[in-house]
Amino acid sequence: MSRVERSQAKEEKQMKQAETASKQAAAKRKKKKGKGLWLLVLILAIAVGCGGWYTMGLAAVEPGNEDPVVVEIPEGTGASGVVYELDAAGLVKNLLCARINAKIGGHHPKANTYVLNRSMNLAQIMDVIDRGDFEYISKESIEVKDGARLLQVAEAVSEQLPFTADEIVEKWSDKAYLNELIDKYWFLTNDILDKDVMYPLEGYLYADTYILSADSASIEEFTEMCLDRMDEELTARKDEIQKSGLSVHKLLTLTSIVTKEARAEDQARVAGVFMNRMDEGMSLGSDVTVCYIYNEDRVELKQSQLDSENPYNTRKFTGLPPGPICQVIGDAMDAVLNYEKSDDLFFFADEDGVVHYYKNNADFEQGIEDEGLLKDDDSEEQEDQ
Secondary structure (H helix, E strand, C coil): CCHHHHHHHHHHHHHHHHHHHHHHHHHHHHHHHHHHHHHHHHHHHHHHHHHHHHHHHCCCCCCCCCCCEEEEECCCCCHHHHHHHHHHCCCCCCHHHHHHHHHHCCCCCCCEEEEECCCCCHHHHHHHHHHCCHHHECCCEEECCCCCCHHHHHHHHHCCCCCCHHHHHHHHCCHHHHHHHHHHCCCCCHHHHCCCCCCCCCCCCCCCEEECCHHHCCHHHHHHHHHHHHHHHHHHCHHHHHHHCCCHHHHHHHHHHHHHHCCHHHHHHHHHHHHHHHHCCCECCCHHHHHHHCCCCCCCCCHHHHCCCCCCCCCCCECCCCCCCCCCCHHHHHHHHCCCCCCCCEEEECCCCCEEEECCHHHHHHHHHHCCCCCCCCCCCCCCC
């Protein structure tokens, strides 16, 4: 083969090799492109699947079920906290999806008690809570007022629940039921079963506003709502109560008297007066305990009432009465537990509500006369704390 022929053959071989390489490269690119396409399809499929899973996870738990579900969102609760409250109430279909939504949803929950239902999806529920939608805010409630007697509480409860006040009081006096409560709550003792106690649960139904739901529409459920709140307040003060030397029953008894006798700003000093009188072996001399015997509030008492042999008559008998005389709140407990120390043994409130304190009876009586509160001898007995 000549040199020219060899050169041509070599050139043809190189061309064939280049053509083969080109085809192989094209095949590789095609294969790679195919893999990329499949990967893209897979990614899209996963994204669609995740999106569907996420959407389904935020769906209503039970479409068509519009039975009310009451959910309380406490002050300061963030979106994640709301999700857990909703989950506890059975309103979350998928907790993980709901938690993701809480993180990315830009929510700003408004504290309140809401009446929701299982036919609402999470987006609807969170929108309601973000806006504090008045339409969904619970309006069914019972207020146990600070200073309310048990009979007054029973009347308030009877206006919301399908029971008469007498039926409610009867339940609150049932020994079998009371023993069940004593077994359940650490702060309830046999003190409430004392024969001289007029109403066993007097003073133990914590003064607050209670939101009703289908689950709390019974005397028992409402009672336990009140006792659960009292449990919270007393447990928070357990150490202070032990240091005070007072039993829970005595603390609530004295707190109830202070509640009836004085405004919030005067309660600590008034509590101090009562502590001084007990230390001196004196009677408390509190007319509000006498009023309690007759289910009355701040009325002019007759001499016959002041002479009552009822053990709640602290005008006549020393020490605390058999039990509390009204419902109380935590601030009043604190006033008693941290009472203001002084040498005062007497006090009275003038017509403007200003409380005057005295260290002896002579100054006390002179103070009453100076304020023009001294009554004629033949009139009803004057107030004497």
